[in-house]
């Protein structure tokens with residue numbers, strides 16, 4: 001049994017990760033300040049004596065003895081990370097420094113939940129890990145993108161300078177149950193709009209692309225990454241290479257919900273990437289043949305069922 005700290009553990013991805021780690025027989029400490037996460041996401045785990053929930057902000061130091069740390073604390077949706085951009089940068093950067101300092105002191109392995117946003121609006125397609133990205137350092141998204149890029153740099157430097165055992169994964173768009181209903185991300189927005197037969201808000205012309213992975217596939221990739229030997233540190237892309245346009249996503253959601261919603265077009269937010277698709281060759285090779293298993297339709301149906309229940313429909 002390992003003792004594992006998950007920062008941001010009460011969030012969308014973190015709650016699934018905590019559940020998985022507990023099911024595998026580990027002791028899990030979930031740390032969260034509940035900015036975008038919620039106790040509700042982990043309330044079903046509270047009866048488990050090997051689960052501990054702690055309210056704490058990663059911008060403040062934290063001391064504990066654990067074997068592994070998954071560092072997920074950071075708002076992930078544009079609405080939330082742009083709400084208080086300075087705090088977002090502090091969370092990424094000071095959070096990384098605090099968690100890396102902890103990992104160094106207690107000799108724990110530490111995994112950083114980085115993001116495809118480090119590639120910005122990419123000029124290479126699909127994105128491979130050796131691409132340095134195309135990020136606007138002063139734009140609206142920079143608090144998130146540059147915060148995450150700085151965190152990657154900190155991870156690499158703690159590794160090279162202090163021999164900290166690090167792992168970096170770059171997560172591509174992920175969806176699934178326990179997404180925050182008001183976080184403004186496209187999958188949750190479209191599903192909730194469709195379930196209420198409200199207009200589906202497409203930003204721009206809807207021709208921008210994304211590649212969406214279901215959360216279970218991500219969690220599988222994350223745990224496999226943590227289990228790799230100390231010589232493999234990444235960064236490694238974890239995502240589903242199936243790429244489609246945002247308009248196609250809207251049409252799929254309407255079809256699967258049987259909704260009467262119409263598509264409406266709204267202004268495209270600043271620096272919205274035009275395309276995004278992970279090259280997952282490295283993940284496949286380094287993570288024992290890992291690849292996404294959940295098809296879009298299957299994942300969407302599970303997520304739709306979740307939001308139906310949440311919205312009492």
Ligand code: NAD
Pocket residue numbers: 007008009010011012013014031032033034035036037038056057058059071072073074075076077091095113114115116170171172173174175180
């Ligand atoms: P989320 O907002 O649901 O989860 C983030 C969690 O971190 C929340 O529980 C929040 O309360 C907590 N948190 C935020 N600031 C904190 C702070 N200062 N101290 C302690 N806790 C704090 O988002 P998510 O989608 O679950 O994302 C989890 C991680 O994965 C994030 O680091 C995000 O950048 C990364 N990621 C997510 C996606 C995606 O598509 N969901 C894509 C790329 C990367």
Ligand code: UDP
Pocket residue numbers: 077078173184185186187189190201202203204208210246268269272273
């Ligand atoms: N988007 C949209 N309508 C919405 C929410 C988002 O058209 O109601 C678009 C958004 O402009 C972007 C894509 O969907 O092009 C994915 O947005 P999301 O915020 O989910 O993720 P990210 O932009 O961070 O990849």
